[in-house]
Amino acid sequence: MSDDHTTGSGPDETALARIETEVAMLMRLGEATRRATGTAEHRVLDRAAYVILRHLAVAGPQNVSALAARLNLDGSTVTRQVSAMQRDALIARAPDPTDGRGTVISPTQSGLHRMAAVRAARTRLYGDILADWTPGDRDTLADMLARLNEALENRTRR
Template sequence: MSDDHATGAAPGDSSLGRIETEVALLMRLGEATRRATGSAEHRVLDRAAYVILRHLDAAGPQNVSALAARLNLDGSTVTRQVSALQRDGLIARAPDPADGRGTVISPTPAGLHRMAAVQAARTRLYGDILADWTPTDRDTLATLLSRLNQALDSRTRHR
């Protein structure tokens, strides 16, 4: 079996090599852009805290195990991150209504405020970066990135 066939690539499909390169570059430049951005709003939350708060805002209160599973992270990693968020007053723990022995976490108003500030700063940044793109091109990019993220998420869940 050829390498192309083993990876699901059609023989001679150079677009997959370009995609791999562009995704690697996107991740590197995204992080470099975050670090280089002068706005303090980008730095009021680290990346992990932002992702946790965004998920809790969208999905509602969760126990740490469910949160770890959804974010594809080790439970001990999420526990450490949640402890730091709680120490900073950005999340709160409450008894789990489904299991009185456990707890669920949810964002506090301060956590939601900080998350919204980071989200607004990031939205403005991408607005500046993509200012010369047409609305159709921006919409196409959003759609394709969503599809890529869904495919990546599906693959990690089925491994």
């Protein structure tokens, strides 16, 4: 995809303008693809619940503050999401072993099962989308996306 309206004049500015355009399109098309995917597997969790469950599955039980900090979200936003997830039996609360006044959140088996179903459906979808890419190109894309996410994460922690 090309952008005839670059702000810079050199090759680096042109590349940065292309990256900005491609990331904007990636976000728009990613959301459009999610909405257009007809399988129920993609809809068993909303986006926020999926991200929270993915993090908890890797990191283990967390209090809301740690979860909010890790996901770069406001604590009140995470509290609302966690409350909805608890009503849906996706997460459970337990006393925080380091602070008796607080609680930690952990995924339930139902939450992990639903998260795994969404992850498998998304993996199949990307397998279809990238079917004509070589394994090397897929690896390169995964590596570059990981680097981009790491850079974005580091930027939000400044």
